[in-house]
Structure formats: structure tokens, C-alpha cells
Amino acid sequence: xxxxxxxxxxxxxxxxxxxxxxxxxxxxxxxxxxxxxxxxxxxxxxxxxxxxxxxxxxxxxxxxxxxxxxxxxxxxxxxxxxxxxxxxxxxxxxxxxxxxxxxxxxxxxxxxxxxxxxxxxxxxxxxxxxxxxxxxxxxxxxxxxxxxxxxxxxxxxxxxxxxxxxxxxxxxxxxxxxxxxxxxxxxxxxxxxxxxxxxxxxxxxxxxxxxxxxxxxxxxxxxxxxxxxxxxxxxxxxxxxxxxxxxxxxxxxxxxxxxxxxxxxxxxxxxxxxxxxxxxxxxxxxxxxxxxxxxxxxxxxxxxxxxxxxxxxxxxx
Amino acid sequence: xxxxxxxxxxxxxxxxxxxxxxxxxxxxxxxxxxxxxxxxxxxxxxxxxxxxxxxxxxxxxxxxxxxxxxxxxxxxxxxxxxxxxxxxxxxxxxxxxxxxxxxxxxxxxxxxxxxxxxxxxxxxxxxxxxxxxxxxxxxxxxxxxxxxxxxxxxxxxxxxxxxxxxxxxxxxxxxxxxxxxxxxxxxxxxxxxxxxxxxxxxxxxxxxxxxxxxxxxxxxxxxxxxxxxxxxxxxxxxxxxxxxxxxxxxxxxxxxxxxxxxxxxxxxxxxxxxxxxxxxxxxxxxxxxxxxxxxxxxxxxxxxxxxxxxxxxxxxxxxxxxxxxxxxxxxxxxxxxxxxxxxxxxxxxxxxxxxxxxxxxxxxxxxxxxxxxxxxxxxxx
Numbered sequence: 047x048x049x050x051x052x053x054x055x056x057x058x059x060x061x062x063x064x065x066x067x068x069x070x071x072x073x074x075x076x077x078x079x080x081x082x083x084x085x086x087x088x089x090x091x092x093x094x095x096x097x098x099x100x101x102x103x104x105x106x107x108x109x110x111x112x113x114x115x116x117x118x119x120x121x122x123x124x125x126x127x128x129x130x131x132x133x134x135x136x137x138x139x140x141x142x143x144x145x146x147x148x149x150x151x152x153x154x155x156x157x158x159x160x161x162x163x164x165x166x167x168x169x170x171x172x173x174x175x176x177x178x179x180x181x182x183x184x185x186x187x188x189x190x191x192x193x194x195x196x197x198x199x200x201x202x203x204x205x206x207x208x209x210x211x212x213x214x215x216x217x218x219x220x221x222x223x224x225x226x227x228x229x230x231x232x233x234x235x236x237x238x239x240x241x242x243x244x245x246x247x248x249x250x251x252x253x254x255x256x257x258x259x260x261x262x263x264x265x266x267x268x269x270x271x272x273x274x275x276x277x278x279x280x281x282x283x284x285x286x287x288x289x290x291x292x293x294x295x296x297x298x299x300x301x302x303x304x305x306x307x308x309x310x311x312x313x314x315x316x317x318x319x320x321x322x323x324x325x326x327x328x329x330x331x332x333x334x335x336x337x338x339x340x341x342x343x344x345x346x347x348x349x350x351x352x353x354x355x356x357x358x359x360x361x362x363x
Numbered sequence: 364x365x366x367x368x369x370x371x372x373x374x375x376x377x378x379x380x381x382x383x384x385x386x387x388x389x390x391x392x393x394x395x396x397x398x399x400x401x402x403x404x405x406x407x408x409x410x411x412x413x414x415x416x417x418x419x420x421x422x423x424x425x426x427x428x429x430x431x432x433x434x435x436x437x438x439x440x441x442x443x444x445x446x447x448x449x450x451x452x453x454x455x456x457x458x459x460x461x462x463x464x465x466x467x468x469x470x471x472x473x474x475x476x477x478x479x480x481x482x483x484x485x486x487x488x489x490x491x492x493x494x495x496x497x498x499x500x501x502x503x504x505x506x507x508x509x510x511x512x513x514x515x516x517x518x519x520x521x522x523x524x525x526x527x528x529x530x531x532x533x534x535x536x537x538x539x540x541x542x543x544x545x546x547x548x549x550x551x552x553x554x555x556x557x558x559x560x561x562x563x564x565x566x567x568x569x570x571x572x573x574x575x576x577x578x579x580x581x582x583x584x585x586x587x588x589x590x591x592x593x594x595x596x597x598x599x600x601x602x603x604x605x606x607x608x609x610x611x612x613x614x615x616x617x618x619x620x621x622x623x624x625x626x627x628x629x630x631x632x633x634x635x636x637x638x639x640x641x642x643x644x645x646x647x648x649x650x651x652x653x654x655x656x657x658x659x660x661x662x663x664x665x666x667x668x669x670x671x672x673x674x675x676x677x678x679x680x681x682x683x684x685x686x687x688x689x690x691x692x693x694x695x696x697x698x699x700x701x702x703x704x705x706x707x708x709x710x711x712x713x714x715x716x717x718x719x720x721x722x723x724x725x726x727x728x729x730x731x732x733x734x735x736x737x738x739x740x741x742x743x744x
Contacts, residue, residue, distance in 0.1 A: 093734055114561070121479065135559045160742030161654030175530075185451070200665065206653065212673075214446060220515055225364050237740075241740050241741070244742065245741070245742060245743065253742075255742035255743055256743040256744065258733065261732060261733060261735075261736030261740075261742050262729070262732040262736070263734075264736055264740055264742065265681070265731070265732035265735035265736045265739075265740070266681075266732070267738055268681060268735050268736075268740055269678050269681055269735065270654075272658070272675075272678055272680065273654040273657060273658065273678075276657035276658065276661060277653065277654070277657055280657060284423060287659075292649075292650060292653050294644075295650045296650065296654065297655070322441070341563070341643060343646065343650075344642070344643040344644075344646035344647040345641075345642045345643045345646055346642075346646065347641045347642075347645070347647075348633070348641065348642030348643055348644065348645030348647075348649065349646070350646075351629070351630070351633055351645055351646070351649055352633050352634070352642065352645065356649065358451055358626065360655060360657050361660060363440055363444055363447070363619075363652065363660060
């Protein structure tokens with residue numbers, strides 16, 4: 047595929063999602079995006095996920111991305127239990143024949159895949175539908191809920207032919223790249239709506255955007271969203287864990303900068319329910335800590351550097 | 364030792380990398396002396412000049428420069444590859460590496476052919492060094508308000524005025540000088556650029572000690588200095604284009620060199636058992652250095668492909684000062700006793716103090732943010 051093909055796909059996906067963000071998952075499935083994901087993960091993720099973020103499309107695309115990265119056979123409809131927000135530790139713990147879970151799960155139906163810590167190391171288990179997951183999520187449209195407890199009803203069925211450590215590390219990297227692109231979409235949209243606001247709204251007889259205090263905040267948001275894009279695109283070069291963690295960390299920095307500065311600059315208008323800003327804020331706050339937030343990623347990256355795992359050739363000329 | 368005659372311009376980046384790595388390994392013994400970084404300024408300067416000459420004679424630092432400048436041709440990105448590999452192998456950058464990347468491209472672009480043909484090869488060989496006469500006591504962030512005046516006289520231009528914060532002028536053979544050639548209120552439209560010899564009568568160089576104790580800065584006084592014909596860069600009153608070119612170089616290839624050095628300092632800090640620095644601070648420093656690396660890589664690639672970089676280099680500059688100050692803030696917190704009370708290895712104290720200038724020189728962070736907001740986001744002036 048050349049650049050023109052990618053531009054065309056991006057445009058088609060944009061129209062598909064924006065036509066009805068609440069039904070976008072069905073629409074992109076009909077579009078054939080899952081097949082694209084099978085064949086060309088980079089193109090599938092880097093084109094759709096930013097659109098997903100900026101449209102606040104309903105639900106998440108993480109599950110199909112994760113099960114493919116983990117090499118799970120027959121992945122259709124399978125949901126993956128993610129670590130608790132902000133954490134990257136296994137969400138499940140095997141206690142006797144019960145699985146204690148503290149994690150995050152996409153709302154829906156069907157079997158779930160749980161990474162469990164056992165005395166013998168990590169184990170991936172295929173479990174039955176845990177049933178209704180209660181909660182009061184900050185962003186109900188994101189489609190994520192907290193899953194806690196130790197449901198004894200879960201039946202453990204280990205997928206065959208999968209090394210849990212290898213699979214989980216590939217899933218973590220793929221999930222972080224996807225979340226990075228989604229956060230980039232959310233951040234870029236927040237920046238755009240704020241630039242529009244401060245360019246058109248006048249106070250003291252001047253456009254708000256002509257005040258240096260306003261410009262400087264938005265310049266920083268522009269810096270970090272630009273960096274986040276470059277970091278996400280660079281994460282495919284080696285496809286590794288470190289570059290995926292760097293991409294997610296850059297996206298979290300961009301998102302945090304955008305939500306802080308844009309909320310301040312949108313002022314009283316942005317603090318109303320009527321204004322769209324809070325919907326982006328809710329999505330950003332939900333996605334930022336998933337598969338490790340800023341502090342966790344920094345600890346992980348620091349430990350990686352100290353163990354010699356961060357090559358000088360990463361992001362080479 | 365590989366000689367110029369046998370060094371072919373590598374076809375690919377990978378080929379250049381491998382070739383230079385092999386050469387470095389083969390010449391480990393004669394290069395050993397250059398690992399030393401201490402000593403008196405003149406000693407350091409002399410040692411780095413010899414390193415530069417050795418790299419020039421072998422042809423490596425002629426890669427990516429046109430033949431008219433004393434180079435061997437090839438894409439500009441090769442220059443960044445060579446400086447990167449040199450740093451990874453543990454050698455300091457030759458003294459005029461930064462000058463080459465900051466001032467060299469502008470002189471190659473704007474100098475009369477005869478001047479470029481003489482000056483650039485000498486710069487590449489390490490035969491001479493250059494300084495940058497931009498800032499004035501009354502023109503720092505507002506560079507376009509500079510007042511040092513150049514008036515037309517028989518046989519050239521006569522210059523009077525003052526420059527300040529000029530790095531290493533006491534060692535420089537030439538100066539890229541910005542002067543007012545238009546009316547006093549002509550702003551950036553009335554500035555011309557010259558490349559003049561520092562031994563021209565009428566120039567007084569006086570040292571200006573910087574707050575970290577370095578003798579890097581100088582003040583330059585020009586008392587009716589006559590610059591001969593043939594030293595004008597670009598057009599009369601067209602100096603702003605030269606200045607912009609210089610700043611693009613500073614934020615491009617020079618930034619790539621800077622982030623390599625910053626990464627080596629991060630590695631040293633992370634491995635220092637005496638430093639009280641957690642994984643989180645190391646990781647966040649790595650994240651910010653990566654931000655600079657990504658932006659700088661984009662700029663280096665664009666410059667190498669002769670694509671315009673425009674105002675995006677302000678992002679690079681802002682990322683550079685953010686990353687550099689963050690790293691040395693972390694080092695300060697983790698090595699506070701050494702910094703405050705002193706240590707035989709003074710580098711951490713010095714690097715911390717010097718890092719404070721990173722958001723001031725080459726256009727203060729406030730100026731970069733204005734440029735980003737106005738030119739990249741389109742906010743009203």
C-alpha cells in the first residue's frame with residue numbers, strides 16, 4: 047500500500063465512523079477493518095484509532111487488537127481482562143481453583159481471556175462470561191468497566207500453543223500503541239476546539255488567542271501532540287516493548303497537557319454540560335491509565351534503561 | 364589507515380554506519396588519546412583539532428558536504444550518522460562540529476563561491492574556527508532590533524558597534540556577523556550578513572565570564588572595522604534569511620548531536636551508584652530525550668532531502684531545552700551534595716548550571732512558544 051492508498055482508507059474510515067459514532071464498531075466491521083487488522087496491523091491501527099479518539103466513537107477496539115497480538119486462535123468476540131487502571135500487573139491471581147480478578151473489561155457478552163499470576167509464573171486462561179459488570183464509569187460511552195471479585199464460576203481453559211509471557215508482552219505493546227493513537231485523536235481534537243475558541247472569542251477588545259499567556263499554553267499542547275504522533279509512528283519500526291511504552295508515555299503527556307490547558311482556556315463555556323469538552327476529558331481520563339499511566343510507564347522505562355534494554359539504535363536515522 | 368582515495372561515499376546510511384564503525388575499531392590505538400576530555404582550554408582545543416584532522420584525512424567528516432566545500436558529496440544525513448557513531452564509540456565531538464552544523468550550511472548557501480571555496484574546507488579540516496556575531500546588549504530575544512552598523516565605503520563596508528554572548532570568539536578565526544545596513548527602524552528587512560576575519564584591525568575581543576565559570580562568552584567591539592568586498596553573505600539587507608538558515612541548522616543537525624550527548628549523560632546518571640535517582644525519574648528523562656530525538660530526526664531527514672523545515676524547528680528547540688533542563692534537574696536532586704559542596708568530577712555541577720541557558724540561547728523558550736502559536740497554530744499576533 048502506498049501513501050495514496052492509506053489516505054483513501056483513512057478518509058473512508060473517517061466517514062464510516064463519523065456517520066454514526068454510536069454504531070461505529072458495527073460499521074467498521076462491515077467495512078472490513080478486522081481483515082485489514084489481520085493483514086496490516088500498522089495501517090489498520092494508525093488510520094482508525096486517531097479517528098476513533100477524535101469522534102469519541104462508542105466502545106473500544108482494543109480487544110480485537112490484543113487477541114491478534116497474543117496469537118489467540120479464533121479470536122472472534124473474545125474479551126481480554128486488562129490490568130487494573132494504572133497497573134501492568136496480571137489482573138488475575140489463582141487462589142486454589144478460583145480466580146481472583148481486579149481488572150478492567152469491555153462491556154459486552156462472551157468469554158474472557160485472563161492473565162493470571164500463579165506460583166509457576168504467568169498463565170493465560172480462557173474463562174466464561176463473568177456476567178453483568180456493574181459500575182458507574184466516568185465515560186459510559188468508552189465501554190469499559192471495572193471487574194473485581196473472585197467469581198468461582200469461571201472455568202479455566204488454557205489456550206493451546208501459547209507462551210503466556212511472550213503473548214502478554216506482545217499484547218501489552220500492541221495495546222499501548224493502539225491507546226496512544228486513540229489518545230492522540232482525543233488530544234488533537236481538544237487542541238483544535240480550543241484554538242478555534244480563543245481565535246474567535248474576544249475579551250478586553252482582543253481575541254483571547256492574542257494574549258501570550260494563552261498562546262504559550264497552546265504551544266506546549268502543540269509540542270506534545272506532535273511528539274506523540276512521531277512516537278506512535280516510530281513504535282512500529284522495531285515493534286518492541288520499549289518503543290510502545292515510549293509511545294504511550296508520549297500520548298499520556300499530550301493528553302494530560304491538552305485536557306489541563308484546554309479546559310482552562312475554554313473557561314466557563316467549557317465547564318458546561320452542553321459544551322463537548324467534558325466528553326473528551328472523560329475519554330482522556332479513562333484511556334490514560336489503561337495498560338499503565340504516566341508514573342508506571344516512567345518506572346518501567348527507567349528500569350528498562352538500567353537493565354540495558356534501551357538500545358542506542360532505537361529510533362535510528 | 365583508510366585514506367581519502369579509498370573512501371567511497373556510502374550508498375546507504377547503514378553502509379556509512381558499518382564502514383565508520385569498522386574504521387573506528389581498526390584505529391582504536393591512535394584514537395585512544397582523544398578519549399581524554401580534561402585539561403586547559405588550549406590543550407583541549409588542540410587535541411580536538413587533531414582529532415578533527417584525523418577524521419578529515421580519513422574522509423569521514425567530508426561525507427555529506429559538497430565537493431566545493433571540501434567534502435566528498437553524498438546526502439547530508441551522513442554527517443549526523445558520523446557524529447552519532449563517534450559519540451557512541453566514546454569520543455568527544457571535534458571542537459568545530461557544532462559550528463560546522465550551525466554556521467557551515469548558511470555559508471555554503473549564501474557565501475560568494477570564492478569565499479566558500481576557501482573558508483569551508485579550512486573549517487572542515489579544523490584549520491580554523493568560527494564564531495557567531497548575532498546578539499547585542501540591546502538585541503537578545505528581539506534580534507531584529509540589532510544596531511551594529513555597516514556602511515558602504517570604498518572597497519567594502521565599515522562596521523562599528525558591539526556584539527555580546529559570542530561563544531569562543533577568543534579562539535575564532537572568522538565571525539559570521541549580522542549588521543544593520545538599512546535605516547535604524549528597518550527591523551529584519553535592513554540587516555546584512557558578513558563573514559569577516561577576526562584579525563581585521565579594529566576588533567577588540569573581551570572575555571565575559573559566564574555564571575558557571577566558563578570562559579566561553581565574549582564581548583566584541585568593532586571600531587571602524589573595514590570588511591573587504593566579497594565578504595557579504597547573500598544580498599544587501601538580506602541577512603535575515605542567513606540568520607534563519609543558521610537557526611534552522613542549530614535546531615537541526617546540532618540538536619541531533621546534543622541529544623546523543625544528553626543520552627550519554629543519562630546513561631551515566633542511571634549507572635551512578637552514588638546518585639539517588641529513582642527509575643521513574645530516569646524513565647521520564649528518557650521519554651523527554653526521546654521527544655527531542657524524534658523531532659530532531661524529522662528535521663535532519665527534511666534538511667537532508669532539501670525539504671523546507673519552516674517553523675517546526677521551534678518545536679525541536681523547545682523540546683531540547685525542556686529535556687535538557689529536566690535531565691539536569693534530576694541529576695541535581697540525585698547528586699545534590701556533590702553539586703553544592705563540590706566533587707573532583709565537576710561535570711554534574713557544570714552541566715546543571717549550563718543547562719539553565721538551554722531555554723535562553725538560540726531564541727528563548729518564550730520566543731519559540733510565540734512562533735509555535737502564531738505560525739503553527741495560526742493564533743493572532
